[in-house]
Amino acid sequence: MGPAVSRNVLVPLIVACALFMENMDSTVLATSLPVIARDLAVDPIALKLALTSYLVSLAVFIPVSGWMADRFGARTIFRAAILIFMAGSLLCALANSLAWFVFARFVQGMGGAMMVPVGRLVILRTVPKAEMVQALAYLTIPAMIGPVVGPPLGGFISTFFDWRWIFFINIPIGLVGIVLASVFIENVREEDVPPLDLAGFAMTAIGLSALMMGFATGGRHLVSEEVSVLLVAAGAVMLFFYWRHARRAAHPVLDLALLRIATFRAGVVGGSLFRIGVGAVPFLLPLMLQLGFGLNALQSGLLTFAAAAGAMFMKTLAARILRMFGFRRTLVVNCVIACAFLAATGLFTPETPHVVIITVLLIGGFFRSLQFTSINAVGYADVTSRDMSLATSFASVSQQISLSMGVAIGALALEATGYVRGTDGLTAGDFAPAFLIVTLVSLTSLAYWLRLAPDAGAEVSGHARTSRQITAEAVQDNMPGR
Numbered sequence: 366m367g368p369a370v371s372r373n374v375l376v377p378l379i380v381a382c383a384l385f386m387e388n389m390d391s392t393v394l395a396t397s398l399p400v401i402a403r404d405l406a407v408d409p410i411a412l413k414l415a416l417t418s419y420l421v422s423l424a425v426f427i428p429v430s431g432w433m434a435d436r437f438g439a440r441t442i443f444r445a446a447i448l449i450f451m452a453g454s455l456l457c458a459l460a461n462s463l464a465w466f467v468f469a470r471f472v473q474g475m476g477g478a479m480m481v482p483v484g485r486l487v488i489l490r491t492v493p494k495a496e497m498v499q500a501l502a503y504l505t506i507p508a509m510i511g512p513v514v515g516p517p518l519g520g521f522i523s524t525f526f527d528w529r530w531i532f533f534i535n536i537p538i539g540l541v542g543i544v545l546a547s548v549f550i551e552n553v554r555e556e557d558v559p560p561l562d563l564a565g566f567a568m569t570a571i572g573l574s575a576l577m578m579g580f581a582t583g584g585r586h587l588v589s590e591e592v593s594v595l596l597v598a599a600g601a602v603m604l605f606f607y608w609r610h611a612r613r614a615a616h617p618v619l620d621l622a623l624l625r626i627a628t629f630r631a632g633v634v635g636g637s638l639f640r641i642g643v644g645a646v647p648f649l650l651p652l653m654l655q656l657g658f659g660l661n662a663l664q665s666g667l668l669t670f671a672a673a674a675g676a677m678f679m680k681t682l683a684a685r686i687l688r689m690f691g692f693r694r695t696l697v698v699n700c701v702i703a704c705a706f707l708a709a710t711g712l713f714t715p716e717t718p719h720v721v722i723i724t725v726l727l728i729g730g731f732f733r734s735l736q737f738t739s740i741n742a743v744g745y746a747d748v749t750s751r752d753m754s755l756a757t758s759f760a761s762v763s764q765q766i767s768l769s770m771g772v773a774i775g776a777l778a779l780e781a782t783g784y785v786r787g788t789d790g791l792t793a794g795d796f797a798p799a800f801l802i803v804t805l806v807s808l809t810s811l812a813y814w815l816r817l818a819p820d821a822g823a824e825v826s827g828h829a830r831t832s833r834q835i836t837a838e839a840v841q842d843n844m845p846g847r
Contacts, residue, residue: 375549376487376488376549376550377488379484379542379545379546379549379550380443380484380487380488382538382541382542382545383443383446383447383480383484383542384484384511385510385511385538386447386450386511386535386538386539386542387450387477387480387511388511388512388515389510389511389512389514389515389518389534389538390454390473390511390515390531390532390535391416391419391512391515391647392511392512392515392516392519392647392669392673393515393516393518393519393522393531394415394416394519394531395416395515395516395519395647395648395650395651395669396515396516396519396520396523396651396662396665396666396669397519397520397522397523397528397531397662398412398415398648398651398652399651399652399655399656399662400523400524400528400662401415401466401523401528404528405460405461405462405463405466407463409652409656409791410652410776410779410780410791411463412463413581413648413772413773413775413776414463414467414578414581414582415466415467415470416470416647416648416769416772417577417578417580417581417769417772417773418467418468418470418471418474418578418581419470419471419473419474419477420474420577420765420766420768420769420772421471421474421573421574421577421578421581421765421769422470422471422472422473422474422475422477422478423474423477423478423761423762423765424478424573424574424577424762424765424766424769425474425478425569425570425573425574426474426475426478426479426570427478427479427758427761427762427765428565428566428569428618428619428758428759428762429561429566429618429758430442430446430478430479430483430486430758430761431483431486431754431755431757431758432558432561432618432754432758433479433483434479434483434486434553434554434754435554435558435754436554436558436561437554438552438553438554439483439484439486439487439550439551439552439553439554440546440547440550440551440552440553441552442479442483443479443480443483443484443487443546443550444543444546444547445479446476446477446478446479446480446483447476447480447539447542447543447546448476448539448543449472449473449475449476449479450473450476450477450480450535450539451476451535451536451539452472452476453469453470453471453472453473453474453475453476454473454532454533454535454536454539455532455533455536456468456469456472456473457469457470457473457529457531457532458529458530458531458532458533459529486753486754486757487550487551487553510677511673512670512672512673512676512677513670513673513674513677514670515666515670515673516651516665516666516667516668516669516670516673517663517666517667517670518534518666519531519662519666520661520662520663520664520665520666520667521662521663521666523662523663524661524662524663525663559615559616560616561618562614562616562617562618564610564614565607565610565611565614565617565618565619566618568603568604568606568607568610569604569607569618569619569762571599571600571603572600572601572602572603572604572606572607573600573604573762573766574600575596575597575599575600575603576596576597576600576601576604577600577766577769577770577773578596579593579594579595579596579597579598579599579600580593580597580769580770580773580777581769581772581773581776582596607619608621618758619755619758619759619762620752620755620759623748623752623755623756623759626747626748627747627816627817627818627821628692628743628744628746628747628817628821629744629745629747629748629756629760630813631743631744631813631814631816631817631821632740632741632743632744632745632760633744633759633760633763634763634813635696635740635810635812635813635814636740636741636744636760636763636764636767636810637763637764637766637767637810638767638806638807638809638810638813639700639703639736639740639767639807639810640737640764640767640768640771640807641767641768641770641771641774641803641806641807642704642707642771642803642804642805642806642807642808643703643707643733643768643771643803643807644767644768644769644770644771644772644775645771645772645774645775645799645800645803646672646707646710646771646803647772648771648772648775648776649775649779649796649799649800649803650669650710651665651666651669652779652791652796653713653793653796654668654669656791657715657791657792657793657795657796658713658714658715658793659715668719668722668723668726669726671722671723671724671726671727671730672726672727672729672730672733673730674727674730675726675727675728675729675730675731675734676730676731676733676734677734678731679730679731679732679734679735679738682735683734683735683738683739686735687738687739687742691819691820691821692739692742692743692746692817692821693814693815693817693818693819693821694819695735695739696736696739696740696743696814696817697811697814697815699732699735699736699739700736700807700808700810700811700814701808701811702732703729703732703733703735703736703807704804704807704808706725706728706729706732706733707729707733707800707803707804707807708800708801708804709725709729710725710726710729710800711796711797711798711799711800711801711804712797713725714793715793741760743817743821744756744760745757745760746821771803771806774802774803774806775799775802775803778798778799778802778803779791779795779796779799781798782794782795782798782799783795
């Protein structure tokens with residue numbers, strides 16, 4: 366009993382070390398975007414490319430992360446991924462142009478593509494389904510420290526030191542992760558590994574990177590508008606070819622047949638729609654506070670950390686909430702609440718008291734995190750152990766693409782608002798329409814949560830078991846003589 370419990374707790378905490386590094390890096394960077402833009406002499410909106418290039422790299426390499434873990438061992442790939450992430454961090458610290466910085470973030474994404482998904486795969490294969498929600502909570506609680514510490518740390522470094530130190534701090538964290546993985550994580554691998562779908566990998570790599578970079582470079586950032594349109598068209602065509610290829614391939618790199626599973630389809634499609642809106646927040650919020658409201662990076666970071674604090678607090682209650690209400694009811698009601706707080710963020714003005722901003726971000730972070738935890742858990746509820754590697758890759762790709770789309774849509778909304786207003790540069794009034802647009806996109810995910818069966822994912826949430834216990838107790842209470 367003791368060893369099983371320790372394994373179910375220890376492995377998620379070790380994987381969380383890598384997730385901590387990745388999450389802290391992203392949130393530190395988001396807070397420091399205006400400072401980095403000024404140092405590199407580029408438009409702050411152009412730095413959306415630094416965020417999207419990382420997410421595109423994740424989407425490109427995640428599909429092969431599961432295969433590599435099966436073929437070479439999860440521990441081997443996990444450690445190699447951390448090393449690549451550290452190398453990308455050093456390149457970021459040495460960047461002196463937008464193109465170099467975007468390339469360095471792409472290298473970081475290569476490491477992140479294998480680091481967290483492979484670690485999550487270890488957990489999904491070693492933890493019983495009945496304990497999956499709690500294990501995922503153990504994974505994300507320490508990892509949530511990164512987003513909590515990241516904004517104030519990024520603001521402090523950018524305000525009083527050089528922003529390049531943001532990336533140097535990944536080195537000691539990565540070394541700790543490598544040591545812990547070497548000691549405690551087994552080199553789990555599959556005996557019978559199918560051949561890698563090289564043709565499918567090439568199609569998805571070209572299609573996803575071209576499509577997303579086409580969206581991200583809109584607004585004549587880095588390339589011309591004509592090149593952006595050409596990239597979008599080429600990416601869409603290549604993904605169409607992959608769709609045809611996947612229907613015939615014996616072992617496609619992204620198995621579209623998984624979408625036949627109702628809970629997985631809801632988690633991927635509905636989850637992607639919800640993440641598009643939320644994915645814009647790390648980009649829009651620091652820009653609004655610094656360029657719109659005139660705060661410095663440290664003041665901005667001391668406000669935006671509240672969202673991550675609320676998310677971390679929620680992780681301690683997620684399993685209990687899902688056990689009580691089930692996936693369908695939780696996802697439907699919580700989607701509306703989370704979107705309401707997302708829209709409220711766009712109503713902030715320079716005169717809004719900071720205590721009000723912190724309160725809204727804190728509560729909003731709580732409900733958004735509950736939605737993410739529920740989406741992640743319900744998506745794997747009906748996936749067999751044999752298909753878990755493919756499902757993990759598929760779901761992770763959809764997550765990164767939706768987050769990248771969120772940044773691109775948020776940036777496009779900002780530029781469109783500025784164009785309509787006829788203003789040069791960003792003003793406080795440009796952000797409310799942008800937040801409203803991404804909120805409406807997130808709200809469309811409601812259609813998928815409403816389609817879920819009332820008992821969807823009951824084995825994972827424990828809701829059906831709780832309902833039976835309540836019914837049995839009610840029967841006993843109504844028996845004669847009681």
